[in-house]
């Protein structure tokens with residue numbers, strides 16, 4: 686699969702694409718399908734992979750895609766086993782996302798970057814990890830002095846930033862150029878394997894810049910707001926903040 690056919694990285698709003706089946710592996714627990722292009726995100730960076738369906742153009746038959754993942758350089762689709770048969774190599778299909786779930790993940794992912802941006806800008810706390818599901822997520826920080834009062838303040842600041850309608854941009858930079866951006870160091874861009882020559886970044890203009898492979902909304906206004914649903918200590922230094930999305934008003 687040509688990297689240019691991995692549309693999630695260049696156009697997060699592509700929810701469907703016509704594609705051709707390149708390979709099938711029906712030997713395992715779930716049938717695996719490789720297409721020549723796809724809109725499915727394979728998961729990574731705390732963002733779960735997409736779900737959706739594959740529809741065969743010739744007869745309208747559909748298969749549920751229960752997940753996707755990277756395998757070698759390809760994005761492979763895992764089908765739910767049900768009924769009989771799998772698509773055949775050469776079939777022309779439409780690869781369709783469960784868009785409401787994906788869009789919720791995009792809003793959630795951008796919200797978490799806004800949280801990172803605020804916590805870094807105003808408290809200089811490094812992010813050490815994170816995870817999300819549609820509509821909710823958590824981030825871990827090296828944030829010794831975090832407290833309940835501070836968390837309320839952070840929630841308010843993040844919501845102010847989201848309301849500020851900041852554009853969210855995707856850039857792909859040569860490795861050397863990416864390494865020269867001081868902000869990227871906090872997301873441990875220097876841990877990337879030596880073979881990677883280009884670094885994809887997500888910029889919330891004026892707030893946050895991170896090396897990131899995920900899918901994001903184009904403007905923070907689309908996120909709506911956040912509510913902090915909990916925070917906890919994972920040790921003296923390491924703290925976890927949990928958030929959920931609040932619908933745009």
Ligand SMILES: [Zn+2]
Pocket residue numbers: 730794798897898899
């Ligand atoms: Zn991210």
